[in-house]
Amino acid sequence: MPELPEVESIRKQLENYVVGHTIEDVEINYKKCFTGDPEKVKGGKIKKIRRFGKALSIDLDNNYSLFIHIKMTGQLIYRGPNLKNPPDISDKVKGGLNGKHNHVTFILDNHSSHPSSLKLRRTGKAREGQGAALYYIDYRKFGWIKIVTSDKIQETSFVNKLGPEPFKDLTLDKFSTVVQSTGMAIKNVLMDQSKIAGVGNIYANDALFLADIHPEKRSNKLNDAEVKKLFESIEKVLMKGLKYGGASEVSFVRPDGTTGNYQSHTLVYGKEGEKCPNGCGGEIKKIKVGGRGTYFCSECQKK
DNA sequence: CTAGGATCCTGTCAGC
DNA sequence: TGCTGACAGGATCCTA
Numbered sequence: 622m623p624e625l626p627e628v629e630s631i632r633k634q635l636e637n638y639v640v641g642h643t644i645e646d647v648e649i650n651y652k653k654c655f656t657g658d659p660e661k662v663k664g665g666k667i668k669k670i671r672r673f674g675k676a677l678s679i680d681l682d683n684n685y686s687l688f689i690h691i692k693m694t695g696q697l698i699y700r701g702p703n704l705k706n707p708p709d710i711s712d713k714v715k716g717g718l719n720g721k722h723n724h725v726t727f728i729l730d731n732h733s734s735h736p737s738s739l740k741l742r743r744t745g746k747a748r749e750g751q752g753a754a755l756y757y758i759d760y761r762k763f764g765w766i767k768i769v770t771s772d773k774i775q776e777t778s779f780v781n782k783l784g785p786e787p788f789k790d791l792t793l794d795k796f797s798t799v800v801q802s803t804g805m806a807i808k809n810v811l812m813d814q815s816k817i818a819g820v821g822n823i824y825a826n827d828a829l830f831l832a833d834i835h836p837e838k839r840s841n842k843l844n845d846a847e848v849k850k851l852f853e854s855i856e857k858v859l860m861k862g863l864k865y866g867g868a869s870e871v872s873f874v875r876p877d878g879t880t881g882n883y884q885s886h887t888l889v890y891g892k893e894g895e896k897c898p899n900g901c902g903g904e905i906k907k908i909k910v911g912g913r914g915t916y917f918c919s920e921c922q923k924k
Numbered sequence: 925c926t927a928g929g930a931t932c933c934t935g936t937c938a939g940c
Numbered sequence: 941t942g943c944t945g946a947c948a949g950g951a952t953c954c955t956a
Contacts, residue, residue, distance in 0.1 A: 622949065653932095675950080692950050694934090715935080722934095761933045763950070779951090805926070814951075821950075871935095871948090912928080913949070930954080938946085 622693040625787065625819030626862030627873050627881060628675050631697055634876040635670040635679065638699040639755055642667050642729040644681070651724035654759065657768025661685045673780045674818035678771070686771040687727075689757075690779070695764030699876040701753025702731050710878040713869075715760050722760040729753035760872065786818040787859055796852045800840050807843065808836035809911040811855070820855060823868055826916050827888040828854040835924040836908075836915045861886060889916040897921060 623631075643666045647659035665681030672678075677697075679687040691697065696714060700707060716722050731753040757766060767777075774780055784799065785791035799816050800807070810816050811825040820828070829836050831854035834847055843851065867873055867881030870891075874880055884891070888898055893907040893916060903920030 690950085693948085759933095760935070761949085763932065803925080809927095812950090926956100928954105928956080931952085932950105934948105936947085938944105940942105940944085 622821050622823065622870060623691055623695070623867070623873055624675060624821035624824055624862070625859055626824070626865075626883065627867030628672055628677060628691070628819075629863060630866045630875055630881060631691075632670050632672045632677055634699070635677070635697065635755075638701065638704060638876055639667050639679070639729065640670065642701075642731065642753060644727050645730050646728040648726040648728065649724070650726075651762065654724050654757075654762060654765050655767075656765065659768070661768055662687060671774075673774070674783045674786060674814055675821070676779060678769075678774055680771050684771045686769050686774060688767045688769045688774060688777065688779075690765055691759065692761070692763035692765075694761040694872045695757065695759040696872060696874055697876050698756045698758065698874065698878060699753070700756070701729060703753075704877055708878045710874060713872055713874045713878075713880065714758055715872070718756045718758070720758075722758050723756055724759055724762070725757040725766060727755040727757075729755060755876070782815045783818040784814065784816045787820070787855055791817060793849060793852050797845075797848050800843055800848050800851075802841070804839045804841050806837045806910050807834060807840045807851075808913075808915060810840045812911070812913070817855075819859070822913055822915075823870065823883075823887065823890045824855070824858045824862060826890040827858040830889045830917060830922060831857060833921050833923075835922040836910050836917050838924045858888075889918065892916060 644662050649655050662681060662685050665683045665685060667679055668682050669680040676690045769777060785795050808825050811820045832851040834851055862883045865881055865883040865886055868883035869880035870884050889905050892905045895905050897903040897918040899921050901920045903918045905916055906919050908915050
């Protein structure tokens, strides 16, 4: 599901495609996912894209931001003149760009004055020379978009509660403190956004496998060597995720419509019944930890 | 403090 | 073939 690497790859593409555009109009088809007055972002020019854990903010030049969490099936897709030959996304975007799962469309400024361009955008055919738009699509409707004041994002309840984030402020020392502070199952600690930001199910499974730690091992029972190894493993799997542009597990696509590739490189995630990649001869098992599907090698990962 | 369940939602898939 | 029910899952909230 979209975790740090997936959301970061979306962030990078948005930097590339939508920064510099002005939001001309906002079409909301599903009100429940949208909080705030859309009038406040109309006329705003996009200047920066930030990421907070698994959430994104699209910052405008009028001190308003679109604060977005795509949860597991949300998609942000760009169509416009600076994207040549977008790939076919019909199998990834259920119902198409303007189908029943399109909840919000941000009409961007390119060539917008041309009368034909509005029609083209409405039919999902915005492309080179015919207008630009950013589509928000989410067939499970868990994701959300909120309009917030740019300099108050830190104070939102979401960002407020986020723990330190790998590659940012999560040092080995901080990680060690977090891990030692609770007796929860270690996998649940990794996935708890208030303890560590950005890690979700796929990378938690793979990091624990790489560190040879059982997902249900009590967090505060890890020794120093295990803590260090796990810390390094988290960075390794996240790096790998970033390198492959994320994992297109269910419906993850990047704004240009391309998919990530980490799903072909997972270590244990989604591999129930397969042989352990360590070559130990064991088989990958699937259990539930904290209500979430959990994959591990019972030979390599002991409690 | 921790565990577990319910909630939100819909496509997918197993079972009959 | 067609229906029904279970399931998945990020974050949050509630109860035990």
